[in-house]
Amino acid sequence: MPDLVLKPTPLQNTATPLVLASGSAIRKQLLHNAGLSCLAEPAALEEDVLKAEGLAQGWAASTTALRLAEAKALALYKPEAFVIGADQMLSCEGVLYNKPETQDAARTQLQALRGKTHILHTAVVVCHKGAVLWQYVSEPKLTMRSFSDTFLDAYLQSEGAECLCSVGAYRLEGPGLQLFEQIEGDYSAILGLPLLPLLEALRTLGVTLS
Numbered sequence: 088m089p090d091l092v093l094k095p096t097p098l099q100n101t102a103t104p105l106v107l108a109s110g111s112a113i114r115k116q117l118l119h120n121a122g123l124s125c126l127a128e129p130a131a132l133e134e135d136v137l138k139a140e141g142l143a144q145g146w147a148a149s150t151t152a153l154r155l156a157e158a159k160a161l162a163l164y165k166p167e168a169f170v171i172g173a174d175q176m177l178s179c180e181g182v183l184y185n186k187p188e189t190q191d192a193a194r195t196q197l198q199a200l201r202g203k204t205h206i207l208h209t210a211v212v213v214c215h216k217g218a219v220l221w222q223y224v225s226e227p228k229l230t231m232r233s234f235s236d237t238f239l240d241a242y243l244q245s246e247g248a249e250c251l252c253s254v255g256a257y258r259l260e261g262p263g264l265q266l267f268e269q270i271e272g273d274y275s276a277i278l279g280l281p282l283l284p285l286l287e288a289l290r291t292l293g294v295t296l297s
């Protein structure tokens with residue numbers, strides 16, 4: 088699916104606050120590292136309901152990710168702010184994976200993904216006063232090595248619960264990089280936010296370094 092880009096409506100603004108509708112620490116960190124300070128608050132949203140609708144309707148994974156990103160941003164209604172919503176779906180050979188809930192689930196998931204290429208369908212939206220101003224989808228492709236169970240156990244031992252914060256049970260910025268033999272696509276998108284297009288959209292909306 089091509090990257091969706093809706094040209095944002097240029098607004099003359101300087102003091103509109105920025106809010107990230109996410110509980111993802113790395114997403115907040117990515118924006119902070121890029122020079123943007125923002126409030127971060129997870130959206131109260133039943134993601135599973137929308138994921139189930141996507142499955143029932145036969146939506147592409149990128150469509151479900153976009154709908155979830157939009158729902159998170161709109162659920163956290165902050166009338167005076169630009170609200171960023173984001174979501175990632177992981178697909179591998181037609182199977183969708185969610186964030187593993189336990190180390191055992193992470194082990195099983197990584198055994199299913201090793202030696203194969205998976206896609207991280209990464210969507211981001213910017214909303215203002217209940218309307219979507221801009222949206223984007225990036226779909227990096229990642230190929231895992233056929234690592235051994237011994238390596239996998241050592242990886243899980245070193246990662247501990249950290250790997251449960253990620254849909255792929257890995258942190259690419261950490262030891263997760265050791266799981267891969269090839270990566271195609273945007274690094275920040277893999278971590279959870281396609282930063283370059285998002286920063287361009289925010290500059291168009293008058294949100295620059297803060």
Ligand SMILES: Nc1nc2c(ncn2[C@@H]2O[C@H](COP(=O)(O)OP(=O)(O)OP(=O)(O)O)[C@@H](O)[C@H]2O)c(=O)[nH]1
Binds near residue numbers: 174254
């Ligand atoms: N640290 C890290 N996190 C990753 C990586 N790849 C994916 N993720 C995280 O995996 C999570 C994907 O699940 P989502 O449902 O999009 O987001 P979430 O963590 O539930 O947080 P919300 O935005 O509040 O829904 C996000 O938090 C991503 O930042 C990675 O390489 N490193």
